[in-house]
Amino acid sequence: MLHHSFFYGIALSTVFLTMSHAWSEDIVHVFILSGQSNMVGAGEVSSQLSRNVGKGSLEWLTENPITAPHYQHLRNEDGSWQQRDDVQICFFDRRGPLQPGYGSTQNKIGPELGFGCCIGDTFDEPVLLIKIAWGGKSLAEDFRPPSLEGKTGLYYTKILEHTKNVLRQADQLFPQLTGRTFLLEGFGWHQGWNDRINQSFNNAYEHNMIQFIKDIRRDLKEPALPFVIAETGMSGPEEKHSRALSLMAAQKAVADLPEFKGNVAFVSTRDFYRPANESPSSQAYHWNNNAETYYLIGEHMGHAMVRLLKNH
Secondary structure (H helix, E strand, C coil): CEEECCCCCCCCCEEECCCCCCCCCCEEEEEEEEECHHHHCCEECCCCCCCHHHCCCHHHHHHCCCCHHHHHHHECCCCCECCEEEEEEEECCEEEEECCCCCCCCCEECCHHHHHHHHHHHCCCCEEEEEEECCCCCCCCCCCCCCCCCCCCHHHHHHHHHHHHHHHCHHHHCHHHCCCEEEEEEEEEECCHHHHCCHHHHHHHHHHHHHHHHHHHHHCCCCCCCEEEECCCCCCCCCCCHHHHHHHHHHHHHHHCHHHCCCEEEECCHHHCCCHHHCCCCCHHHHHHCHHHHHHHHHHHHHHHHHHHHCC
């Protein structure tokens, strides 16, 4: 199972992917996480007692007896948040070891935390997450891939430019990783709201997503780059709106295409919804700011990515 690497400033190499210590000690596994505001992340880190006595915050999750077993690993014995030196993250001008606080503010998380913990636990070698996300962006316009008619989306171009810039400067941005080979291993996508609320964007979503994947792979010179799509399921299992249902169906349909079998995965997210009375807010389009939701989305994206990598 050959994996062809993509990186800048370092000679191309080809390596065998296994899950059992067959990697060189001199590599870094690189993953892009992109999308709109729910990839940016709105999950509350600190408990605010005025908001449902702190329920749904990351702090509350690590202290509540029911949820703590799944989240205690995020904190040190003194109660501080653990930093993962084996997983580095770059979110535009914010970078460093993975820890809570890489969401829209330093008191927020997105899917990166669960994803990074899962991927970091999978590999012995270092991991780098390149998070590239902006709120309020559509696939039909802002991320519009160049193979479609019409103007290429500005934010499609920004994904490419930022990825290339980070990898070119990786030795300077992450001096502890100097001299290693940075291998682009996968792409995680969590987006959909701005297409979900527009009927014409909604109708075109499946086709646009197909072309987005193909164009990203072509432009990053990774023809089979593993790609994980996290469902835009922020209204939970009870969602009834026709546009919401059709967009989620389109996301799943992309992953079900025969040409994408084994290299594109769909992650259902509606079961990760937590109601407002168990969350820091009632802001439904941001998953009620529930940190558990964002963590679980990322964690399941990570599990899906690992399965794709085993087949890559």
